[in-house]
Amino acid sequence: MKKLIVLVSFLAAVFILVQCEKDPFVSQIEESNSEATPYYLKVPQGFPDYFLKQENxxxxxxxxxxxxxxxDPLLSKNRDxxxxxxxxxxxxxxDPRQRSIGTNGTSTSFHSMPIFNLAWMNEFFWDGRAKSREEQAxxxxxxxxxxxxGWNEAVERLSSDPEYPSLFKAAFxxxxxxxxxxxxxxxxxxxTLVSADTKFDAWLRGEASFTLEEEMGRIIYNSERGDCFHCHGSVLATDNSFHNNGLDSDADLKPGLFNVTQDEADLGKFKTPTLRNLAFTAPYMHDGRFQTIEEVVDFxxxxxxxxxxVDVLMKKATTGGLGLNKTEKEALIAFILTMTDSSFIRNPLLVP
Ligand code: HEC
Ligand code: HEC
Incomplete structure (x- = not known):
């Protein structure tokens, strides 16, 4: 057994050496991480395995x-x-604001996106223009x-900071x-921003039961009546894909995914947001046009x-929508709100 371990370590060392010659970036990480303490990210029960580039x-x-x-506001031009x-x-x-405000006092073009469960996403921004988390960051x-x-200035600021160089040393x-x-x-x-502590998750594990209203909402959500599941399905409550959900008429279509593909069929397609934690993420849609979940369901x-x-899955688009009655709307909202994780927004470990 010992011999086998020695052999495997030897082969691993050879492999790393070969990698070093090919790609100095990877070698730097491989060597450097040896001193740092591995962080084990727990995949919540019922979630798929996450995707992570090995070198990070x-x-x-x-x-x-x-x-x-x-x-750290150090990373913005005016340190604010x-x-x-x-x-x-x-x-x-x-961000509760419809548009966020940047360091120059100007508004962003879109509503800020919630950041959690990114471990299970591969494309980022409303139009999907970043193809990895690193590219996004x-x-x-x-x-x-x-x-x-700009990163030149940022690297200068970080390098001359009293704390950062040793923190980079410890990490990398x-x-x-x-x-x-x-x-x-x-x-x-x-x-590490994983959010899965909800009544919905407990229900999936068989540890909680829904009220009659929530159960009615669950059926609307997951059947042809509401059809939400086609795009906001799975345990993640999103298909992580891009759709035109019929927010605007042809005259008002924003580019969306078209920015990335230059294909006119992609005009007005945006990344499907998760419906987890909606209780905290108003206003809604890429432009934050709806203030409440009620307004979204009315839409x-x-x-x-x-x-x-407009997506073929929006089957009732020609008649203006699903035509839900008041009871159905309330039930749908009650079900969606079972995907609320209050512990996530209070977890002290997630802030410095
Ligand atoms: C001035 C406000 C503002 C600041 C500062 C800001 N963001 Fe954002 N963030 C946004 C907005 C608005 C979007 C959506 C923009 C778009 O799609 O074009 C977004 C999108 C994202 C997304 C995409 C999420 C998804 O599901 O696709 C991630 C991740 C993210 N930001 C991380 C960061 C990180 C990391 C930083 C700091 C380096 C940062 N943001 C700084 C406003 C901001
Ligand atoms: C064809 C796919 C599709 C279907 C079906 C669908 N949605 Fe969406 N949903 C989207 C997309 C795409 C967006 C983002 C659109 C945008 O901002 O332009 C979105 C946005 C939302 C938002 C805003 C979330 C946020 O963080 O801003 C809510 C809430 C929502 N949908 C609820 C529902 C409900 C409830 C149903 C069923 C009645 C449903 N959706 C059916 C694709 C879909």
Whole structure:
């Protein structure tokens, strides 16, 4: 057995050496992570396995560094806006304002998105323009509507800070700070924002039962009557895909996914948001046009726009929507609110 372990370690060492020659970036992480303490992210019962690039394995030190960066206004031009300014824990890491305000005092183009369960997503932003969590995390500093600092300046600020170099050293084995390591640390922190402590999850485990109203809502949600499950299905309450859900008529279609694909059939398609934690994430939709869940349900029931790109799953688009009665609407909302995780927005471990 010992011999086998020696052999396996030897082969692993050879493999790492070969990797080092090919890709200095990966080798740096492989070597450096050896000192850091692995952070084990627990997959909630019933959730699928998550996707994580191997070279950004979570460590206690990496997560702690990412958390500090996420909450640090040092990363914005005027030292006044951090990631957390627009992604507030009390709002399930979204923003109660319809538009967030960046370091230049200007408004963002869209409503801020909630940040949780990112471990089970592969495309980011309303239009899906970031294809990895790391790519996403690099963007706010370059965005003039958000932090507008640029990474050269950010790296300078971090490098001359009394604390950061040793924190990078602890997390990645190097105090030579760069944008990729900073983004990786922020992603490590984001990965720990897992929200699954709801009545709905307890019900899935057979540990809670729904009221008659919630059960009626569950059936509407998961049947052709409401059809929500087609896009907001699975334990994640989203298909993580892009759809046009009929918010606007042809004349008012915003680009959405078209920004990425340049395909006219993608005009007005946006990333399907999860319906978990809606109690905390108002206002709703990419532009935050609806203030309440009631308004959202009224929209799906009574005012869906039958534009050229409206999704085939919005089957009642030609008649303005599902035509739910008052009892059905209330039941649907009661069910959706079983996906509320109050412990998540109060968890002291998620803030510095
Ligand atoms: C000024 C406000 C603001 C700041 C600062 C900000 N964000 Fe955002 N964030 C937004 C808005 C608005 C969106 C949606 C923008 C879009 O889709 O174009 C968003 C989207 C995201 C998403 C995509 C979530 C998803 O489900 O696709 C992630 C992740 C994210 N932000 C993380 C961060 C991180 C990390 C930082 C700090 C480096 C940060 N944000 C700073 C406002 C902000
Ligand atoms: C064809 C796919 C599809 C179907 C079916 C669907 N939705 Fe959506 N839903 C979306 C998309 C896409 C968005 C984001 C649209 C946007 O912002 O432009 C969205 C947004 C929402 C939002 C806003 C969430 C937020 O964080 O802003 C709520 C609430 C919602 N849907 C509830 C429902 C309910 C309830 C049903 C069933 C009655 C339903 N949806 C059916 C695709 C769908």
């Amino acid at each position: 394995a979570l460590t206690e030190e990496g997560v702690a560094l990412g958390k500090k960066l996420f909450f 806006v951090s990631c957390a300014s627009c992604h507030l824990q009390s709002s399930s890491f979204s 690099l963007q706010p500093l370059n965005n003039p509507l958000e932090m507008d600092l 084995g190097t105090s030579i700070i760069d944008s990729n390591l900073a983004a990786q640390a922020m992603v490590q922190y984001e990965m 799906y029931s009574d005012s869906v726009q039958n534009n050229s790109n």
